[in-house]
Structure formats: structure tokens, C-alpha cells
Amino acid sequence: MNSKKVITAILLLFVSVLSFAQGGKKLDKIIKRDYQIIECTIAKISDKTVDYSLPGETLQIELDVSQIARIDFASGRSQAFAVTATTPTNNDSAAQAVASAEMKPNTIAVLPIPYINSGTLETSEEMAKFAQNDLYNKLLDKSANLFPLTVQDLRVTNSLLHKAGIDYKNIDETPIEDLQKILGVDNILAAKVSYTITEGSTASTYNSGSAKVSDNNKKVKTSDISTTNSSNLTYYNYMVYFDMYKNGTKIYSQTRKPFLNIKDSWMDSITYLLKRSPIYVKK
Structure with a gap:
């Protein structure tokens, strides 16, 4: 092998190693408020925007922080972004005063819970x-552990939200301070359920047969029958977001993946996070 071929082989090996190292680089994750997840490299964060680049690209993309729920950095650190209310102008038709319900101290309301497929962005x-009803019933069932808080009736909550033009689709766009005025409560519980669905299959093989013994009792002949059964399985990969507010301030914020990947496993995460929230007192 001549020197040129040796140099070429070394260069190719170096490029391969470099490409492998870059491919294995851990990325930052931006979790948007619409539940879209962007894997990227964060370049800069300011009060108003986050600049990032996609894998394999140098072009920087600017994203408004109002669209971001949380950033999970490659280092393992996470940063949450609170929703901030904007100051409306005199010409803004949305600058109407928020209709306030009569304030009921030590009352907690359960907001509608967005339930969205993060892969297709479809909501239900x-x-x-x-x-929302499941979480509301959990609060009622554990009302003794929530004292002195009272749970606002779900019909009252949804009726007041409906009058204000708020539902599960736009609940994240409304500042918590406005929601507390609309609902007349000083405590709010807000949760979201994000999921993806994957398919898998399993195969099981069963053997059965009969043994035949020859006349001299020395040789054994066996006739085996093998049966294989396969079944398709559906896996639900959930992420539950759980936030609690008191007088406009976030006092508890957690995310949790259920231990199991079955259809209703998100309920277990809701119960787990509720029992570890600051409003829950063990009896």
C-alpha cells in the first residue's frame, strides 16, 4: 500500500470517528406549550426568546418564550417557563376587563385537562x-387530606369557564391570575396528559407430543407438535404535567412518566403527584 492510500484511509477513519461522535452527542429538548418536543442545541436564552439550532445545522432559529413550557438541557438540568400576561393596548379588542366571580377563600378548582397525542398533535x-372529572373525584375522595381547602364543584368551574370563552384548547393561553378571578378561587390545579402510541407483538410457542416405547424397552421415539401463537400489543407512552397555583403563584410543578405503558396508567401518575403536593396532608 503506497503512502497516498495510507493517508486516505486515515482521513476516512478520522471522518467516521468524528461523525460517530457528533451523532452520539446529547441534545437539549424544548417542550412547547402545544406539547411539541424539539431536539436541538440551545445557543442563547433571553427574557423574550430562545435561539437554537437543529441537529446537523448551523442556522439559528428564534422561538418566543411564551410558546415554551420547559427546556430539558443535555446536562440534565431543566428550566420551566411561566406564562406571563401581556399588557393590552387601547385598540386591542381583547383588552376587556376579566369578569370576576365572588372570591371564595381556601377553595381549589380543577381546570380542564388537555389530553393530546404528542406525535399527531390530535386532542380529545x-x-x-x-x-378533569377523574382528578376532581380524586380530590373529593381525599377531601379530608386537603383541609382546610374546599373543592369547587366541577359544574360551577366549567360553567364559569364556558361563559368566559375558555376550554381545554385555550386554557394554557389564559394567565392564572385571570383564571382565579373568573373562577373566584385562590387555588388552582392544572394538569396535562401527553402521550404517544406504539405497537408491538409477542410470540409464544407450546410443545406437545406422545412418546412411543419399542418392544425391547430401550429406544424411545417421540412425536412432537409445536404451536406458536402471536399477539399484537399497544403501548401507551405517557407524560403527565402537574401544576398547582395559590394566589397567582406556582407552588408545585412536577412531571411524571407512569411505570406501566397501559391505557389508563396516566391515572396512577395523577394520584402519585397529588399525594406529594403541598396541599395533601397525610392522616
Whole structure:
């Protein structure tokens, strides 16, 4: 092998190693408020924007922080972004005063729970209502552990939100301070359920047969029958977001993946986070 071929081989090996190292680089993750996840490299964070670049690209993209729920950095650190209310102008038709309900101290309201497929971004109104109702019933069931808090009736909560033009689709766009005025409560529990669905299959093989013994009792002949059964499985990969507010301030914020990947496993995460929240007192 001549020197040129040796140099070429070394260069190719170096490029391969470099490409492998870059491919294995850990990326930052931006979790948007619409539940979209962007894997990227964060370049800069300011009060208003986050600049990032996509894998394999040098072009920097600017994203408004109002669209971001959380950033999980490659280092393992996470940073949450609170929703901030903007100051409306006199010409803004949305600058109407928020209708305030009579304030009921030591009362907690459960907001509608967005339930969204993070892969397709499809939402389900039925599941959003079901999840809200499930969490509401959990609070009622544990009311003795929530004293002195009282849980606002779910019909009252949803009726007041409906009058204000708020539902599970735009609940994240409304500042918590406005929601507390609309609902007349000083405590709010807000949760979200994000999920993806994957398919898998399993195969099981069963053997059966009969043994035949020859006349001299020395040789054994066996006739085996092998049966294989396969089944398709559906896996639900959930992420539950759980936030609690008191007088406009976030006092508890956690995310949790259920231990199991079954259809209703998100309920277990809701119960787990509720029991570890600051409003829950063990009896």
C-alpha cells in the first residue's frame, strides 16, 4: 500500500470517528406549550426568546418564550417557563376587563385537562373532560387530606369557564391570575396528559407430543407438535404535567412518566403527584 492510500484511509477513519461522535452527542429538548418536543442545541436564552439550532445545522432559529413550557438541557438540568400576561393596548379588542366571580377563600378548582397525542398533535375533548372529572373525584375522595381547602364543584368551574370563552384548547393561553378571578378561587390545579402510541407483538410457542416405547424397552421415539401463537400489543407512552397555583403563584410543578405503558396508567401518575403536593396532608 503506497503512502497516498495510507493517508486516505486515515482521513476516512478520522471522518467516521468524528461523525460517530457528533451523532452520539446529547441534545437539549424544548417542550412547547402545544406539547411539541424539539431536539436541538440551545445557543442563547433571553427574557423574550430562545435561539437554537437543529441537529446537523448551523442556522439559528428564534422561538418566543411564551410558546415554551420547559427546556430539558443535555446536562440534565431543566428550566420551566411561566406564562406571563401581556399588557393590552387601547385598540386591542381583547383588552376587556376579566369578569370576576365572588372570591371564595381556601377553595381549589380543577381546570380542564388537555389530553393530546404528542406525535399527531390530535386532542380529545372527551378525554379532556374525563381526565378533569377523574382528578376532581380524586380530590373529593381525599377531601379530608386537603383541609382546610374546599373543592369547587366541577359544574360551577366549567360553567364559569364556558361563559368566559375558555376550554381545554385555550386554557394554557389564559394567565392564572385571570383564571382565579373568573373562577373566584385562590387555588388552582392544572394538569396535562401527553402521550404517544406504539405497537408491538409477542410470540409464544407450546410443545406437545406422545412418546412411543419399542418392544425391547430401550429406544424411545417421540412425536412432537409445536404451536406458536402471536399477539399484537399497544403501548401507551405517557407524560403527565402537574401544576398547582395559590394566589397567582406556582407552588408545585412536577412531571411524571407512569411505570406501566397501559391505557389508563396516566391515572396512577395523577394520584402519585397529588399525594406529594403541598396541599395533601397525610392522616
